[in-house]
Amino acid sequence: MKDWYLLYCKRSEQERAVINLERQGVGCYYPQVTVKKVSRGKRIESIEPLFPSYVFVQFDPETVSYTSVRSTRGVADFIRCGAMPQKVREELIYNLMMNEDSEKHQRLLSILPQPGDTLKLEQGKFQGLEAIYQEPDGEKRSFMLINLLGKPVKVSIENTDLLKK
Template sequence: MKDWYLLYCKRSEQERAVLNLDRQGVECYYPQVTVQKMVRGKRVEAPEPLFPSYIFVFFDPETLSFTTVRSTRGVADFIRQGAKPQRVQQEIVYGLMMNEDSDAHQKQLSSFPKPGETLKLEQGQFKGIEAIYQEADGEKRSFMLINLLGKPVKVSVENKDIVKK
């Protein structure tokens, strides 16, 4: 019986793993999100992995062994619970698939502050301070430029602490 599992891939080799798993008949899901980044001085939109180094795979372990999948080029190992590879609930995977291209997801990404935008920090150690948004710092934090003792200082703050002016 087919189930979803989560694979951990070698660094920056998710695409290689997907290609090789596909050749073996394993269905793969590699969620990506489109982000804006600077490339050679120009702002471009490019896909990036939603979960770097992770791939969801759908296969029947009675037809294709865990060892065969784990030994595929680009794959490091399964995410495990004890000695057994951990099954992933299909509702989670299908939910990710539905949200990946949804308008609400795109709207959420576009509501993020733009670099250079002036914001006010609402919570945390810098509460009440005006800051200039610089860039995202991972999933839940952002780099902000604040004026501290007359000097601009780059700090990392929780996204939930930011309020648009």
């Protein structure tokens, strides 16, 4: 019986891992999102993994061994519960798949504020200050405009420091 598992991949090698796993008959899924960024002064949309360095895989351990999956190029290891790889509920995978839009890319970043939203910073060195959300800055940070000494200043802040107002 095929079960879903979660793999941790080497940095930026998700695609390599997926290609090599699919060659072995292992089903792979890694949700992606379309992110708007500024690159070289131009606003672009790029597709990034929703969970960087993680890939969901589906296989039957009686057909494909855990060792061959774990030893695949690009794969670091399984996410484990004790000594055994942790199984992932099918409902989670199917819920992620159902949230994909018509372009086959998820827009699950609704937890992040939208550009122009006013926020109050909850933690970090700017705690208590109000900020205007500008755009995401990588995996865990965001660009914000804060008012310092009467002038708006653009800073990069951890997403965990945000509190939507």
